Amino acid sequence: MEMNDKDTLTIVEHIKNFARRHSLFVLAYGTGCGAIEVPPTMTSRYDAERFGIVGRATPRQADVLLITGYLSVKTLKRVIRTYEQMQNPKYVIGFGSCTINGGMYWDSYNTIKVLDQYMPVDVYINGCMPRPESVISGFIKLQQLIKAGKADGWKKYQENLDWYRTNQKKVIKNWNMPDYNW
Numbered sequence: 001m002e003m004n005d006k007d008t009l010t011i012v013e014h015i016k017n018f019a020r021r022h023s024l025f026v027l028a029y030g031t032g033c034g035a036i037e038v039p040p041t042m043t044s045r046y047d048a049e050r051f052g053i054v055g056r057a058t059p060r061q062a063d064v065l066l067i068t069g070y071l072s073v074k075t076l077k078r079v080i081r082t083y084e085q086m087q088n089p090k091y092v093i094g095f096g097s098c099t100i101n102g103g104m105y106w107d108s109y110n111t112i113k114v115l116d117q118y119m120p121v122d123v124y125i126n127g128c129m130p131r132p133e134s135v136i137s138g139f140i141k142l143q144q145l146i147k148a149g150k151a152d153g154w155k156k157y158q159e160n161l162d163w164y165r166t167n168q169k170k171v172i173k174n175w176n177m178p179d180y181n182w
Contacts, residue, residue, distance in 0.1 A: 013149065020063070020089065021146040022052040024139065027062035027086075029079055032069015032103075034096040034129045041132040053139050059085035064142070070098035070105050071112040077172050083119055090154045091146070093138055094124045103128055117167050120153025 028038045041048050042055060056062040059082045067079060083092065094115050097103040105111040115121050122145060125138035145151035157164060169175050 017146050017149060021143040024051075024053050024064050024091075024142070025056040025062045026053060026064045026066050027056050027059055027082070028066045028068060029082060030068050031071055031075050031079070032096070032098055034068035034098070037095075037129050037132055037135060038066070038068060041135045046132040046136060048136060048139070051136065051139060051143070053136075059083075060087065062086055063089070064091045064093060064139075066093045066095055067099055067115065068095040070103055071115065072110045073112065073171050074110075076112050076118060076168070077177070080119060080168060081177060088154050089151070091122045091142055091151050092120060092153060093142060094121045095135070095138070096130055097126060097128045100124055100126060112171070118164060118171070120157045120164075122151045122153045 028035065030038070040046060042053075048054075059065075063086070065079070065083055065086065071079060083090070092115075094100060098105065098111075099115045099121070102108070102111045102113040106113065112118065123138050123142045125134050127134055130138070142151060
């Protein structure tokens with residue numbers, strides 16, 4: 001049986017996705033009260049490291065951006081900057097109801113309501129505040145998406161950069177961030 005180039009690429013992608021899903025380096029961007037649930041997730045009781053989930057200190061070292069709470073317009077600007085500094089492939093997990101619909105701050109003029117209007121979100125973890133079990137469940141969902149090759153928000157961001165930039169500039173009035181040209 002002879003293999004063609006397509007089979008070889010499929011095998012290589014499968015191996016890459018296997019390695020990616022078992023070594024998720026996380027940058028937790030604690031923007032709200034949900035950040036209090038991240039440390040217990042990493043401790044020995046829940047032991048997120050058994051799933052290959054490890055914290056990192058800088059965007060250049062991270063694969064996953066964990067946004068844990070509400071985002072104000074000012075914070076959104078920094079989160080976008082952090083996301084754009086990460087290496088590809090990169091994934092985003094929206095943590096808590098605040099990233100989905102603004103949560104208890106839904107009627108605030110300065111709160112971002114739907115995060116995926118401004119940057120791609122691969123997995124949302126619902127709840128206010130999600131327990132460590134839910135956080136691990138969200139990471140397992142992300143691992144399943146990576147295995148299936150469906151965690152491709154970073155590609156969508158590059159392909160639809162103009163749409164994301166338009167949405168970002170609607171809420172960030174003093175835009176002085178670099179305009180990338182991938």
